[in-house]
Amino acid sequence: MVAKNEGHINTLLERYWNCETTLSEEQELRDFFSQSNLPAAWQPYAPLFAYTREEQSVALSEGFDERLKQAMEKEKTGNKEYVTIRIFAPLLRVAASLLLIVGLGISIFFITRQNNNPWFVETYDDPNAAIKDATYALEKLSHALQTTEEASLQTIRVIDDLDIDWSALDSLITDDGELTTDSLAATAQEKNDTMRIGTFISSDKKEKEI
Amino acid sequence: MSNEPFFQIILPIKDRLFRVAYGIVRDQEEAEDILQDLLLKLWSRKEEWSDIGNLEAYCFRAIKNMALDRLATMTLRKTDSIEREREDLYFVDHQSPHSEMVIKEQRLLIERCLRELPENQQLAFRLREVEGMSYREISETLAISEDLVRISLFRARKKMKELLAGYGS
Numbered sequence: 001m002v003a004k005n006e007g008h009i010n011t012l013l014e015r016y017w018n019c020e021t022t023l024s025e026e027q028e029l030r031d032f033f034s035q036s037n038l039p040a041a042w043q044p045y046a047p048l049f050a051y052t053r054e055e056q057s058v059a060l061s062e063g064f065d066e067r068l069k070q071a072m073e074k075e076k077t078g079n080k081e082y083v084t085i086r087i088f089a090p091l092l093r094v095a096a097s098l099l100l101i102v103g104l105g106i107s108i109f110f111i112t113r114q115n116n117n118p119w120f121v122e123t124y125d126d127p128n129a130a131i132k133d134a135t136y137a138l139e140k141l142s143h144a145l146q147t148t149e150e151a152s153l154q155t156i157r158v159i160d161d162l163d164i165d166w167s168a169l170d171s172l173i174t175d176d177g178e179l180t181t182d183s184l185a186a187t188a189q190e191k192n193d194t195m196r197i198g199t200f201i202s203s204d205k206k207e208k209e210i
Numbered sequence: 211m212s213n214e215p216f217f218q219i220i221l222p223i224k225d226r227l228f229r230v231a232y233g234i235v236r237d238q239e240e241a242e243d244i245l246q247d248l249l250l251k252l253w254s255r256k257e258e259w260s261d262i263g264n265l266e267a268y269c270f271r272a273i274k275n276m277a278l279d280r281l282a283t284m285t286l287r288k289t290d291s292i293e294r295e296r297e298d299l300y301f302v303d304h305q306s307p308h309s310e311m312v313i314k315e316q317r318l319l320i321e322r323c324l325r326e327l328p329e330n331q332q333l334a335f336r337l338r339e340v341e342g343m344s345y346r347e348i349s350e351t352l353a354i355s356e357d358l359v360r361i362s363l364f365r366a367r368k369k370m371k372e373l374l375a376g377y378g379s
Contacts, residue, residue, distance in 0.1 A: 017371055019364045023342050044374045047316035052339040054317070060228050060242060068246055072253055 005032070009042070213256065219265045220252060226341050227273045233336045234277035235284060236321075244276050267350035274333060274351070316374075323373050327366055334359050335366040 012029055015021045021029070033042065033049035124130035224245060232241035248269070252259075262268045324332055333352055337343045348363075349356040 017364075017367055019360050019367065023344065026339070027342070045371075047313060047320060048370055048374055050313070051317055051320045055229065055233070055336075055340045058229050058232055059225055060245070061238065064228075064242055064246075067242075068249060071246055071250055075250055075254060 006039075013042075013045070215259050215265055216253060216256075220249065220269060223266060223269060224249070227269055229340060230270060230333075230336065231273050231277040231280075233333075233340065234274070235281050237284070240280060240284065241277070244273065244280055248273050248276055264350055267347070270337075270351035271353060278329070319373065320370065323369060324366075327369060328362075330354065330358070331362040331366040331369075334362040335370075338363055 009029070009032055012021060012025055016026065016029055030049045030053055033046050034053060038046055124133070227248070228241055228245045231244045232238065235241050235244070252269070252272075259265060324335065327335070330352060334348055337348045337351060338345075343351070345356045345359050348359045352359065354362075
C-alpha cells in the first residue's frame, strides 16, 4: 500500500513545501505521517506532522466555561454596584467644580471685605483737612477727659466738706481689714447714711495716699 | 442589542482562539486567562460588534495581540517557562525506549525553531497547520495580504524542512 502511494505522497510533500497543497491534502499528509511503520525516507518529517497533530489536540481545561460564566456574572453585578456612582459621575465633576468656585468666591469676598474695614480706609483727599478733623476729634476727647477729672475733684471736695471723723471710721475696720456687722450697726446709729459713706472709704484712702 | 453574535460566532471558536493564545504564550493557564479577558471584553462591548466587519477575524487578531502583550510581560515575570518544557526531557523515564526520547527531543526542536521564526511566519504556520485556516482567513486574521501569508508560510515550512532534514542525516 505504501509503495502504491509513494509517488503520490512525494508529490504531495513537494507541493506542501511549496505551499501549493489544499487544506484537505495537508490533512491527508498528516494522516499518512501518523502511521507507525513509516518508510525511512519520510521518517525525518514525521515529527513535524506529529507536532501539529498534537497541537491540534490542545484544548481548554474542563472548568473554563464555568469560570467564564462566573466572571461574566461578576462583571454584571459589579456594574450594578457602582450604578449610582456611574450615573452621577458627570454630575460629581460639576458639583466638585461648583464647590470650588463657591469656596473661592466666599474666600475672595471675605478677603476683600477685610480690606474694606472702615478704620483703614482713606476717606480724606486733603491731608490738611484730615489733620484738622483729627485735631478736632482729639481736642474733643481731651475736653471730655478734663470734664471728668474736674467732676471727680469736685466730688472729693464735697466729701471733704462733709467733715467726716475718719479715725472713727478707721477703727471700724478690724485687724483683718474687714468691717464687722456689729461695728457697722454701731456706726449706723451715728451716721444716717453709713453705706453711702462706706463706698467712699476706699477712694478717700487713695486720695490720702496721693 | 442581541447577544446572538456572541453565541453564534465568538463562542464556537473559543477553542481555536485558545490554541492561538497557547501557541504564543505556551502556557495553559495564561492562555485561558487571556481568552477569558478577551471574551469578557467583547461581552462588555456589545454595541461595538456591529461596527466590526469580520468578527471572527477580529477575535483572532485581538487574541494574537493580547497574547503577544502577555508574552512580553511574562518574560519579565518569569523565566522558567522554557525550563519547564525542558523538564520533560530531563525526567524521561529511564525504562522508556530510546525512540521516545528522540521524539521528545525533536518536538522540542520544532518548538524552538518555530519560536525563532518572525512573528508573522510563526502565526501563519500555526493558523494553517494547527487551525486549518484558508489563506484568505489567515490574511484577514493577521491583517496582511494573502500573498504575504503564502510567503510567510513558505518560509516557515522551508525552515522546518531544513531543520528536519538536517536532523535526520
